[in-house]
Amino acid sequence: MNTLTNTNELSQLLTGVNVFQNLSVPQLVEKVLSRDEAVLTSTGAIRATTGAYTGRSPRDKFIVREASVEEKIDWGAVNQPISSEAFDQLYHKVISYLKEKNELFVFKGFAGADERYRLPIQVVNEFAWHNLFAHQLFIRPQGDDLNHHENPFTVISAPNFKADPAVDGTNSETFIIISFEKRTILIGGTEYAGEMKKSIFSIMNFLLPEQGIMPMHCSANVGQEGDVALFFGLSGTGKTTLSADASRKLIGDDEHGWSNRGVFNIEGGCYAKCINLSAEKEPQIHNAIRFGSVLENVVVNEDTRAADYDHVFYTENTRAAYPLEAIDNILTPSVAGHPSAIIFLTADAFGVLPPISKLTKEQAMYHFLSGYTSKLAGTERGVTSPQATFSTCFGSPFLPLKANVYAEMLGKKIAEHEVDVYLVNTGWTGGEYGTGSRMKLEYTRAMVQAALEGDLQHTEMVKDEIFGLQIPLHVPGVPDSVLIPSSTWENQEAYKQKASELAAKFHENFKKFSSVPNEIEELGGPVFR
Template structure:
């Protein structure tokens, strides 16, 4: 609907919306947004009924162009550096003024929504977009207020997303033409020069990562599901580790697939939908995601089978980062509202291409904090020109780029939660290689990984014996139903035991080197949870 004058201008609540633009559409339905996108020639429908669009130059986030305003609110509380790049209030105010003037003659789509399924911790967000499909993304990914809630909606945060507006780096103080700027004092996010919708989602995630620890709520980059008896499992992991695959369980309800908060006695989803990677998507491997991509869903940067409207999910000509956005209700077993109890099991997923880590191991609280700070996985050889061996990737808290505060802040809060809830089990799960490193060994069977995760969730691993790993000290179960015992201890799967020991020492050294950034702030128990470099077998 086109707004009349009674709705306030989100950028200046003392003025009516018509002072911002006289072409404003407020709280449009999914059907209307799809229709408007097609009418403007900005998208097309797939054979499943999903709306397919192209985000243009940017098909992913641009972390080097994401800034936080450095002012009295943030100066002493943000961990400034290459992740959190400071920018001045003057630069922000100048860009806001220019963007406001720029959109005066543009069509605008405005949406009131929430971030946070728990009413005690949610924030109220107003989003302003210059395309209907970007507003559709927000309709799916943020939480949709009930009709009655809109009458008393109290705006807290504003996202102004104007991809057509390009900054002048020399004049405007940005690095290049695109930018995403968070202002915690003004409670605003400005996004310009990029149409990639994920900037909005992750901008609000960064906001919650800044705000929630002050309320003793741990923000987490993880998926969550719930069993028939109400037990909750969390899955942390970087790209390629199996987070989405393992959390999509046909016997468990999905609480959420990406962003959650751990409050005093509950886990709650930050979002109202899913933003799933869909490169190489297949119905038999990811049936829930495949089935969720239907009428009303948004597909970004996909290619089509020639002369058809069938999506070719294997085609990466535009990007490897093809995405599907849809409301969580498109998942048959989604839980509504997206809230669960304190977790019973937490899984840290890693794709260890070195072939060193066990397929599953249990962590102490100190080890959990250490591996949370590490956020390890590995890229395999052959993925890039010149890469001849596995490359380590460490991303603190499994989402370093979204953390305004120091990673030790979040690790300390995790430790506090685990001490308050001693029955919570934390597991390290390797979905990578065994019997050798990448190129020599083989990938751990998904069937075996699922069996190990299921055994952990159902308490079956509590009844087996555990042995500490020689280098990493993590506790390795010695038996598990439906899993060959021979694969549980990774050293036993290598023909050349000395080669394994050398590889374990190499990986341990990389962990130790990465942890140096946090060593001074970590307590003695966490420092002792570090892996050890041992003398290799001769």
Template sequence: MVYSQSISLKCLPRKLNDLTLQGVADLPISSLVEEVIVNGEGKLTSQGAITVKTGKYTGRSPKDKFIVDESEIKDKINWGEINCPIPESTFDKLYDKVLNYLSERKIYKFNGKVCSQEEYTLPIHVITERAWHNLFAKQLFINDNKPIHHNDSLLYPGFTVINAPGFKADPKIDGTNSEVFVIISFRRRIILIGGTEYAGEIKKSVFTVLNCLLPERNVLPMHCSANIGKHGDISLFFGLSGTGKTTLSADENRFLVGDDEHGWHDNGIFNFEGGCYAKCVNLDKEKEPQIYEAINFGTVLENVVIKRENGEPDFFDTSLTENTRAAYPLDNIPGALNSGKAKSPDVIIFLAADAYGVLPPVSKLTKEQAMYHFLSGYTSKLAGTERGVSYPEATFSTCFGAPFMPLDPCVYAKMLGEKIERHNVQVYLVNTGWTGGPYGKGKRIDLEYTRNMITAIQTKEIEKSSFHPDPVFNVLVPENIPGVPSKILTPRNTWENKLEYDDKAKILAQKFQENFKQFTNIPSQVYAAGPNI
């Protein structure tokens, strides 16, 4: 294969089909690493990973994300603060500006795909201003140059991601909210990104596209990790950032299907991606050996500080941001499933890091409770993680991924309920947050205990226990689990001041109820499945 170091858009027509640049070969990882170093975009660590800084934007910019208001999708999108419309004329002008900007610069190109299940495959063409963004795409998406043999009008011919971080929008002229923009055009099949170096925008904008297209094919898109046991049992892990989704799914006794995005169709689940995007703040070799060892040559480390004395990454240094990330291919994890496909799940685990210290560490949910907590998507935003946050704040993110769900959330919840019932899936809620008191008084539940709870769920050992209903949160709590002190299973027992526990539990229950008022198109049984006050 002949590799092209870079391509120029100067001589290219403005048509979308020409932008896909069919037939131009991708750079291999080694050449992209070399380009990153030569361009001064990043540095090598002692393990051969690339470390880069994303500047002022160290996370996603949700208020700068738009969907082009086009007739084909106008009545499908759940328009609002999350899914903001932008006129076609505004997009076209900005699109033309970005192409003119890139025409004067060296750019990089990657051709890949998402969705490991063949009939749902979506080709992805990524054009980037920076070599390291192209390396990121190559590590995260599926690298497979095999021709795609289908004529599906939904998925063919794919989407083109154009990433120009050096181009800053002018809100007064360009119709954006700031210099940053992430815009999806379903008619033109283009994702236009500018003004930000944060690579997660590439990954999550493609995920948003799938969350719009796949439900029409009776595929439930899910923001979850998945692994498989040695006896073929499948577990799904849903959870927001910081709840332990990646950590708990990377289990040396199980095989990883994928760490973040999956689809669930009639015959099983499949991974959307070919890589992992792991949060690596405080990454410890002893506690998370699989993730630690996966960070090697070609891995992209975002905002990770490097020790001057030995060139090793310092995962405990959060001077740039707490949102440090590592992007590496799935096969860097020992035993990961290269196929990215598995049967339907046996268990679903919702993860919540409750900083109020009142949710049970583990509880069993009915189908209706599963739909309720799926729509709620609860976790806590911790004090100190953001400027101005002095006390834990309850955070609700619909479907455990509200910023990436363009349809009415009830669409996804109903699909989940139908699949749980059809495949007889047991669902559990696991709290990886605090016990013995709230953040600042209690302590984080030991990772060892949480792993033992997860193991008990996966082996069905938990079903041998007696259960009692939690009087506030209306879920079933086990009496005992091997390797876990029975006292912590009922959180009220761990608090010295029981009345203070009651007050905090009531506050959180009220927040659940208040948040759930937004859902008007859901069965009454699901409403009744939430917390009691």
């Protein structure tokens, strides 16, 4: 089956009378409820459940091995290859399956808020609630935008279609397959809506670097003077909390591109975790969950239809999807200038990284490649002490290219635009998890504010003897006593042992970057051997 055959099959599918394209939010909500796909909550949001799969299925994600991408993809556990023949076979099966549906839903829009670089996309859904999710998460067309919607990258999502691994070449009944040559993402066997969002991010991580644009898994905001800040960090490090600042406008909370003109949001909405969500702690997210928003796997009271964000009956990975416009104080459109500051966030449960330190370009590339944070004791069965976790470029599951491609782009942009880069530890101080204490949020906020306002550019610094990081001796609003991690530990030998242990983990993890210049580790990594 060639590309033309695939295109014709899709065109025939989408010309049916049962295909609804770009329905409005009220129309989609009506469809969702009439089809019994979800329930209406007390705030007007709809709540859907996703069955057996309440998160991403990384073992079921594939990229078609095609001549045009063969030498570019970083093949391995993250980017598993599958043949064109297997893709075409599944494609034909999925299209045939969808032809039998009474209704289908199509969203046509874009990825990329900057019109100069945006990617036309279309999302074909078996479920109306998935189409509402796509409508809220991606960039919605305005005016005559769809007159310029040629050759879109298509997501085809058929959750109730299940693969046969023995016949279809998959690892399970679930599959997420990207074909770059056929500009198609095929999803089946999972109802988890996040697969659509992250698949689009994955293809942007492939396509944008070819245009000289750096794709980034980060949040971004902008100050009153137009100063842009980027926040990189894994789950639990405070990325969403710290980028939500009443004095700065939000550009986006998760995915961005950095072109030669500046930063732009890839998405048109937010996909926020809402476990333990409260109006007091995270008012922006809480208030955004209203009519048109999509809740995933959140427990809802049968009588009052009120959401119970503290309950984990379905999963801890409860989610809320809503458009950016549901948040106050956003930048419209989501396009800004070059960053003046980059913040790498880590929650170090070993208690040995400084609460804030200034990075050289090489250190920035090293810590970007490392993407370090830590799992805490008790979060998983068998985890009895903090465990180091590394996610390349703070987003390893979504990187089709080799890691050095993204790191080199970061290094060049830092140098070209003279960006200040800081590593901020939102984790433990005075000892590791269980002995020390979590860094106070008010101190972290003060340190981030000082970094963004330029207060640390000329302050006195001292070099950490193990990690080689430059630590400020004074930060407005923060006691000097908490800035040097070793001084917060009562037992200095215990501190050195724990710091050396973490440094060794950094070195061990970095061995996988065989294509990265040695100078990045030599100049950017821990100095302890």
